[in-house]
Amino acid sequence: MxxxxxxxxxxxxxxxxxxxxxxxxxxxxxxxxxxxxxxxxxxxxxxxxxxxxxxxxxxxxxxxxxxxxxxxxxxxxxxxxxxxxxxxxxxxxxxxxxxxxxxxxxxxxxxxxxxxxxxxxxxxxxxxxxxxxxxxxTASGAEKDRVLASGDLRIDIDNWEAYWKGRKLMNPANAKRPLAPTPRKILRCLVERSPRPVTTNQIAEHLGLDPDTYAHATYRQHVKTLRTAIDRADGGNGVFLQQCQNGFGIATCREDGAYCWKRCSYSESK
Amino acid sequence: MxxxxxxxxxxxxxxxxxxxxxxxxxxxxxxxxxxxxxxxxxxxxxxxxxxxxxxxxxxxxxxxxxxxxxxxxxxxxxxxxxxxxxxxxxxxxxxxxxxxxxxxxxxxxxxxxxxxxxxxxxxxxxxxxxxxxxxxxTASGAEKDRVLASGDLRIDIDNWEAYWKGRKLMNPANAKRPLAPTPRKILRCLVERSPRPVTTNQIAEHLGLDPDTYAHATYRQHVKTLRTAIDRADGGNGVFLQQCQNGFGIATCREDGAYCWKRCSYSESK
DNA sequence: GCCGCTGTTCACAAGTTTTTCACGGCGCTT
DNA sequence: AAGCGCCGTGAAAAACTTGTGAACAGCGGC
Missing domain, CATH: 3.40.50.2300 (Response regulator)
Structure with a gap:
């Protein structure tokens, strides 16, 4: 209403x-x-x-x-x-x-x-x-506590599901399964800190891991998973991946190996 | 424009x-x-x-x-x-x-x-x-974002982006990419110390590098990158470069091998 | 034990960024 | 006028990052 x-x-x-x-x-x-x-x-x-x-x-x-x-x-x-x-x-x-x-x-x-x-x-x-x-x-009043939204992305904090343009984000490795937990947590962290970049260390801390052992390679791998997952939900035509290159979506910051969620709001034609 | x-x-x-x-x-x-x-x-x-x-x-x-x-x-x-x-x-x-x-x-x-x-x-x-x-x-997260502004230049401290007259500074070597990290840091340092000149040693210190190994040639190169980047954002017609020669913008301090940010707002009223 | 899943690590190519080098020009001094 | 030092510049080398596929380890269920 x-x-x-x-x-x-x-x-x-x-x-x-x-x-x-x-x-x-x-x-x-x-x-x-x-x-x-x-x-x-x-x-x-x-x-x-x-x-x-x-x-x-x-x-x-x-x-x-x-x-x-x-x-x-x-x-x-x-x-x-x-x-x-x-x-x-x-x-x-x-x-x-x-x-x-x-x-x-x-x-x-x-x-x-x-x-x-x-x-x-x-x-x-x-x-x-x-x-x-x-x-x-980022969030509309009523759902404020339970939903985190940014542009076309919506994260349901309660049941940990994420949606892109209303479509649920799935696991790129197996389209029938939901997105794995760690990538989901990383996504949430990225969106919450947006538009500020999130470094490897911050992610490690957020995940409750030892920043010394948490390798940057892992972070990169999860980011890859996230980007592909969103791209799949977007139609799988690589448009979202391309946007990431242009600095929107999950952008690379080239600073302390950080990534940054930059809202990109537009809807694909039907 | x-x-x-x-x-x-x-x-x-x-x-x-x-x-x-x-x-x-x-x-x-x-x-x-x-x-x-x-x-x-x-x-x-x-x-x-x-x-x-x-x-x-x-x-x-x-x-x-x-x-x-x-x-x-x-x-x-x-x-x-x-x-x-x-x-x-x-x-x-x-x-x-x-x-x-x-x-x-x-x-x-x-x-x-x-x-x-x-x-x-x-x-x-x-x-x-x-x-x-x-x-x-300017206001995306207005309260939280710290912004450093000087004339037509605006540096967003949190997400490390710099804007000239509202246009994002890009990498002169590849116009599709953002300005590289080191030049950005140098720019920030210059603006923060303005109108005092910044020597090679100070830059090395600011970057967390060994002042003995950090060569002045490198510094010069970064300054060149910065000047071209701003000039491009300005329209790419060399006006800004000219201003640098005249002692505005990123000016050269003949005395001690230093550079200095001299604010120049030649863009007329809004 | 075996299977499927997740998270982690490694190695490598492609691509970027930083540093170095060599050279021309300018102003100052000798 | 030659010598010197310093600035700006282009190009090339060196160092580093990022994205990626493949392999591996841990875990829980069966």
Missing amino acids: ARIFWVEDQSHWIDKFKQVLEESAFDGSANELSIFKFAEAAQQKIALTDECKRPDIALLDARINGRDEGGLSVFNALMRKWPDLPVLFLSEHSGTELEKVALEHHALDFISKHQRNVDEVLCWRIKAALRQRDVRQ | ARIFWVEDQSHWIDKFKQVLEESAFDGSANELSIFKFAEAAQQKIALTDECKRPDIALLDARINGRDEGGLSVFNALMRKWPDLPVLFLSEHSGTELEKVALEHHALDFISKHQRNVDEVLCWRIKAALRQRDVRQ
Whole structure:
């Protein structure tokens, strides 16, 4: 369920979008809408909202109750409280100074109400914004404790399974078996420290082994396993391996023989 | 200067936007446009482009040469090579399936060509996209990452990467690879001691090497590497090298065989 | 004991990085 | 003007890293 914070002063627009916003499954279930028809009411709500009830996304009409600054004032209040909240403006006045100012103030998007197929466009953009947020913050609120996510990768801390684009990472040596424990631990360690590099010694420590005996060759071997496993889950066409060479994914740092998880977020076409 | 990678098959759109794209000061100076009228040409260029010439942003027509998948195929190629490159679609077909698919594939934006004031809107959105990239780069783990900055140079202490005007410093010997470790360490040392000169012995000490065996010739060689690396990131036109001769950047201290980082911010305001 | 699995080690080729060498140029001194 | 020392440079040698396949050891189940 996504919490949507929505400011819109004109009833007919509310009527037009309400249903589609409530029912679109942005993340699998119906959404919780908070609608405000006045900037002041919205401001007050922002001030009073607990962190645990924070919205996932905000939609603002740029012009509220006839005042151009209405949307911007709410926007600023939102930004002060939740600097990384994705905010989309929704306005009849695209292509004007209003849009320029909104974008300059780091609004995520500015959607024209007058366009073909607006309600669908709106949903697509909300979905994109939410996904971008997920990618940016490594973990999404609800699952925070049990899931570690970074781009297309998802590690379930409880049962120690890892997924790439929803596909479970398997053992390259035997596609029917899950990824072996040590590589999984290494992957977790890499993701947790990202974007910082992880040296052989740190891995040894993390695995509870003696850093003096834990050879770098072993680490390299596990990294190889991981890279191939992800590549297999990715389609097995070597795209991921190539990305590793370009410094994304499990990148080589050439510094103390360290590797580094660099999130690469994009989805392969279907 | 921003490097813009632009795919557009219709000349009249090129004519319409070319000037404004070239001249808008997204980051203080004129831009470098690479325009492609065919998907294939664009693909080829992507494959052949060195890391140091990587574009800052891409603009794609969604429908190229009559094929819906044209834009998307270029998009995928771009993403494979540079997963974090901001890509904006620019299309006559907003509100259609094309827009949906593009947004689902993590395109940053999808701009309708048919709207009031398109050229300005386009610029605003490009500016917003570039700023977002900068923010992401500087703020990825903002609190935790220690960053050393001096003028246009930024050294990320944690993951050991260095940027000049937002572009990553690459290895001059092989533009696809990052700057080698030793030059990076030397650069850091120079910047940290700036504006005091750093002698060969100090470098040897900093690198944990025996000052007696560490030859000055080696130091000179690394300095050369650094200067070329920065120059490449600067556009590769020798301007930075010139500045070094004039005593800015990595200056030579005639006195005692030392080099010295002299901050030079000749890039105008932002 | 035998089997299958995992984690570790070794050896080696390919590729990178660092160091060395040789030379031309510049400025200063003799 | 010749000599000297030092800087910048290109190329080549030397040293090191990384990725990889194959072999080996340990372990638990049967």
